[in-house]
Amino acid sequence: MSGHGEAIPMIARRSSGLRGEAHVPGDKSISHRSLILGAMAVGETRVTGLLEGQDVLDTASAMRAFGADVEKRGETWHVQGVGVGGFCEPGQVIDCGNSGTGVRLVMGAMATTAITATFTGDASLNKRPMARVTDPLALFGAQAHGRSGGRLPMTVIGARDPLPVRYATPVPSAQVKSAVLLAGLNAPGETVVIEREATRDHTERMLTGFGAVIETQDRAEGRVIVLHGQPELSPQTIVVPRDPSSAAFPVCAAIITEGSDVVVPNIGLNPTRAGLFFTLRDMGADLTFENMREEGGEPVADLRAKFSPDLVGIEVPPERAASMIDEYPVLSVVAAFARGTTHMPGVRELRVKESDRIDAMARGLRANGVDVDEGEDWWTVYGRGHGNVRGGAVTVSHLDHRIAMSFLVLGLATQDPVRVDDGGPIATSFPTFEPLMTALGADIARET
Numbered sequence: 001m002s003g004h005g006e007a008i009p010m011i012a013r014r015s016s017g018l019r020g021e022a023h024v025p026g027d028k029s030i031s032h033r034s035l036i037l038g039a040m041a042v043g044e045t046r047v048t049g050l051l052e053g054q055d056v057l058d059t060a061s062a063m064r065a066f067g068a069d070v071e072k073r074g075e076t077w078h079v080q081g082v083g084v085g086g087f088c089e090p091g092q093v094i095d096c097g098n099s100g101t102g103v104r105l106v107m108g109a110m111a112t113t114a115i116t117a118t119f120t121g122d123a124s125l126n127k128r129p130m131a132r133v134t135d136p137l138a139l140f141g142a143q144a145h146g147r148s149g150g151r152l153p154m155t156v157i158g159a160r161d162p163l164p165v166r167y168a169t170p171v172p173s174a175q176v177k178s179a180v181l182l183a184g185l186n187a188p189g190e191t192v193v194i195e196r197e198a199t200r201d202h203t204e205r206m207l208t209g210f211g212a213v214i215e216t217q218d219r220a221e222g223r224v225i226v227l228h229g230q231p232e233l234s235p236q237t238i239v240v241p242r243d244p245s246s247a248a249f250p251v252c253a254a255i256i257t258e259g260s261d262v263v264v265p266n267i268g269l270n271p272t273r274a275g276l277f278f279t280l281r282d283m284g285a286d287l288t289f290e291n292m293r294e295e296g297g298e299p300v301a302d303l304r305a306k307f308s309p310d311l312v313g314i315e316v317p318p319e320r321a322a323s324m325i326d327e328y329p330v331l332s333v334v335a336a337f338a339r340g341t342t343h344m345p346g347v348r349e350l351r352v353k354e355s356d357r358i359d360a361m362a363r364g365l366r367a368n369g370v371d372v373d374e375g376e377d378w379w380t381v382y383g384r385g386h387g388n389v390r391g392g393a394v395t396v397s398h399l400d401h402r403i404a405m406s407f408l409v410l411g412l413a414t415q416d417p418v419r420v421d422d423g424g425p426i427a428t429s430f431p432t433f434e435p436l437m438t439a440l441g442a443d444i445a446r447e448t
């Protein structure tokens, strides 16, 4: 079952010659942040290219519940912000659906205002760990009361007199870093976050754009981010770039599908997000970055991916993990078509996403004839080479959009079709996945 309705069983059959341009939707991380920072600015922020996936729509509803006016007129989203510290107390439970980013960033944004809010989500989100966020929020003076193990549903009581915080994140997580920085906006003095491994830096970049004073330095202890509290944020006009994590699916589909040549235009190559594309090139994929340029201070290119029959397995550098954390499921699919083994160490975080992604992919790959070994923070895929992956299984998506899309990509190049029990969760991040893939020539369909 998907979070909001009946299960949508889907099937992917062997395809050839994927061709054309794939215009993927707006970046999910940047879309959440546009709405939240827009709600914390004074005046009207305008956003185009916003991802209209369910995760982001749930964040829009959350911002309305805290008092911001959020509406779409024509192609533009208008956010009337209430200012830092201006959130009102919501009159209803905040349902963040399937979205870890949504709930964790919104908790941070409200934690230093003297209001109380209760958060919940779907069956997947309600299993995910929240203490990683509520522990640092407690240092500001906020309190959180949830289910055992720090799970949702959970009530957060915002700090009345917030203290500034210095926090070294114990896990590589942009959501934790961002929750602390958003809480730091309404604390006096300097809030400092130290991360041992650099994670996606959209919050830092966007805070600078909204006029906050924030500095980042790479030091021996890691990346040190210093935010000066209680700024007045100025509203912005934001053009959301296209999502590299969504681009991963047509790119990987083209690489494993005979006769393919696909262009995915306007994809951000921010080094904190682009790890997959460098990994695919290390594996021998025919993937080129065309029209390299800068847009809104970010490197951007058109990705051109062609069928790559001579892929080889590699050791994926663990220091690259944060820059491709959401892309391991679809990377493991490409690895199945490579010759030799692909070893992916340093990826413990995959176990606490919408599903345990190592477990979900390992089970589904094995059922389709691919050997996989795994440990707590690593996994290895034993590639079978092009043309040698059997397929034929029904895979389980576990309310996880990336698992569903990865298995549908797998089925484009297996001998027998691959089924997914529920494609419903795909709408959380990539609502146009099915028409976009079929327009390229992929044989993906719903089963009635």
Ligand SMILES: O=C(O)C1=C[C@@H](OP(=O)(O)O)[C@@H](O)[C@H](O)C1
Pocket (backbone or CB within 6 Å): 028, 029, 030, 100, 101, 172, 173, 174, 175, 176, 178, 200, 325, 326, 349
């Ligand atoms: O900050 C963000 O927008 C995100 C951070 C990552 O999560 P973690 O912070 O848990 O690594 C990523 O998996 C998620 O899809 C989006």
Ligand SMILES: C=C(OP(=O)(O)O)C(=O)O
Pocket (backbone or CB within 6 Å): 098, 099, 100, 101, 102, 326, 353, 354, 402, 429
């Ligand atoms: C992990 C993801 O999202 P979130 O943590 O926001 O649910 C994802 O989109 O792959």
